[in-house]
Amino acid sequence: MKNTLLAVIIVIASACSAQQLQVSYVSDLNIGSIVPGANKYVSENSPDAGKFVLTGDGSFMTVSVSFNFSRTISGNREEMPVKYTASYSTGTNNNRKGGIFDPYSGTTLIFDGKTKEYTIRLGAVLNAAAVQQSGVYSSPVIIIINVISN
Amino acid sequence: MKKLFEILIILLLAGSVYAQVTVAPVTLHMSDADRNGYIVVKNNSSTTSWEVSILMKFGYPASDSTGRTYIYFPETENESDPSAVDWISFFPRKFILKPQEEQTVRITAKPKNISEGEYWGRPVVTSHPAISIGDDGSENINAGIGVEFRTVIALNYRKGSVYTGIKFDTLFAAYENGKFIVKSNFSREGNSAYLGNLVVKIFNESGKKVKEMRQDISVYYSLNKSIEIPADKLPEGRYTVEASINTDRDEPGAKILKGNTATRKIFVTKS
Numbered sequence: 016m017k018n019t020l021l022a023v024i025i026v027i028a029s030a031c032s033a034q035q036l037q038v039s040y041v042s043d044l045n046i047g048s049i050v051p052g053a054n055k056y057v058s059e060n061s062p063d064a065g066k067f068v069l070t071g072d073g074s075f076m077t078v079s080v081s082f083n084f085s086r087t088i089s090g091n092r093e094e095m096p097v098k099y100t101a102s103y104s105t106g107t108n109n110n111r112k113g114g115i116f117d118p119y120s121g122t123t124l125i126f127d128g129k130t131k132e133y134t135i136r137l138g139a140v141l142n143a144a145a146v147q148q149s150g151v152y153s154s155p156v157i158i159i160i161n162v163i164s165n
Numbered sequence: 166m167k168k169l170f171e172i173l174i175i176l177l178l179a180g181s182v183y184a185q186v187t188v189a190p191v192t193l194h195m196s197d198a199d200r201n202g203y204i205v206v207k208n209n210s211s212t213t214s215w216e217v218s219i220l221m222k223f224g225y226p227a228s229d230s231t232g233r234t235y236i237y238f239p240e241t242e243n244e245s246d247p248s249a250v251d252w253i254s255f256f257p258r259k260f261i262l263k264p265q266e267e268q269t270v271r272i273t274a275k276p277k278n279i280s281e282g283e284y285w286g287r288p289v290v291t292s293h294p295a296i297s298i299g300d301d302g303s304e305n306i307n308a309g310i311g312v313e314f315r316t317v318i319a320l321n322y323r324k325g326s327v328y329t330g331i332k333f334d335t336l337f338a339a340y341e342n343g344k345f346i347v348k349s350n351f352s353r354e355g356n357s358a359y360l361g362n363l364v365v366k367i368f369n370e371s372g373k374k375v376k377e378m379r380q381d382i383s384v385y386y387s388l389n390k391s392i393e394i395p396a397d398k399l400p401e402g403r404y405t406v407e408a409s410i411n412t413d414r415d416e417p418g419a420k421i422l423k424g425n426t427a428t429r430k431i432f433v434t435k436s
Contacts, residue, residue: 033190
């Protein structure tokens with residue numbers, strides 16, 4: 016019985032002390048209204064930008080953040096070109112403007128005891144055709160977080 | 166008159182504020198004496214279920230000519246690649262996490278006839294919301310982007326006698342646009358990855374340390390590393406840039422192999 020109890024305690028202690036990485040989705044990328052045939056730009060630093068947060072545990076850790084985007088968002092029978100923009104900043108302050116990076120190349124983030132959180136923001140440029148069909152348009156975005164310090 | 170279209174790009178899913186997924190640990194060290202491990206995946210969201218799947222690929226940190234580090238995943242594995250992919254298994258590999266739930270994924274190593282050394286893999290934890298966005302049938306255009314998170318962590322398996330070392334090949338430093346640009350090149354020695362720190366210190370002409378920066382570094386074969394240290398407030402003069410690589414990491418839960426420390430110095434003039 017003692018042995019069993021000891022094993023359980025060791026497992027829990029190990030899980031608590033391990034390095035961890037949390038990904039939080041915070042807000043939608045809201046394009047709002049657009050005029051067909053015109054470009055619509057939502058800045059990566061605007062309140063309408065899509066936002067997510069990476070959180071470390073205070074230990075040293077380096078991660079690369081990259082994205083797999085489609086060049087278009089697709090409706091039932093049509094597609095709409097889209098180009099994404101991105102920025103990052105430390106912490107979770109909604110009003111802080113971030114440093115711009117190319118989301119098609121990605122960026123590297125360094126976590127330590129002082130910097131435990133990064134906010135990543137995504138903006139977009141869309142161009143609806145002059146005759147754009149109504150409907151639901153969607154496109155997958157894959158966010159890849161690679162731990163590169165180990 | 167042109168018609169206005171309402172477009173909403175939904176990064177993840179509507180109404181799911183602060184959906185969160187946690188993966189721990191981010192590094193797994195296994196060995197002949199410790200063939201079982203685990204990953205904990207937790208859904209911290211209070212409203213959203215997540216579908217999670219795990220696979221492992223062979224890959225390791227590499228760098229480009231600018232000193233940017235990335236994970237290199239060879240398209241095909243060679244026999245000489247120290248890959249652990251074929252004999253490491255995960256259970257469960259696929260599961261749904263309801264809000265606030267967590268799942269322990271058990272990892273088992275069953276190596277067969279491998280020689281001494283270290284074997285590598287990169288577990289990829291893929292998670293996405295377990296619901297989809299449907300057509301609302303309205304006249305508006307609604308645009309949705311289904312988001313998927315892929316958290317790629319490290320796994321090393323050690324068999325028998327393992328050892329690591331580092332060779333500090335080159336050091337270059339210059340002062341440009343208010344920053345010291347420090348570029349280093351390393352080659353690994355031994356039969357295991359060198360996981361350590363790169364510490365860069367800058368001394369002024371009187372020998373006083375005026376800047377210091379530390380970054381984690383992992384050298385699996387060879388690596389170019391570039392570090393920028395802001396120094397626009399330093400006065401003009403001649404500085405000594407000292408770069409040192411060591412294995413003195415304090416990493417919770419990790420088993421870091423000890424290796425040698427290598428140091429190089431170079432003089433830089435800020436004018």
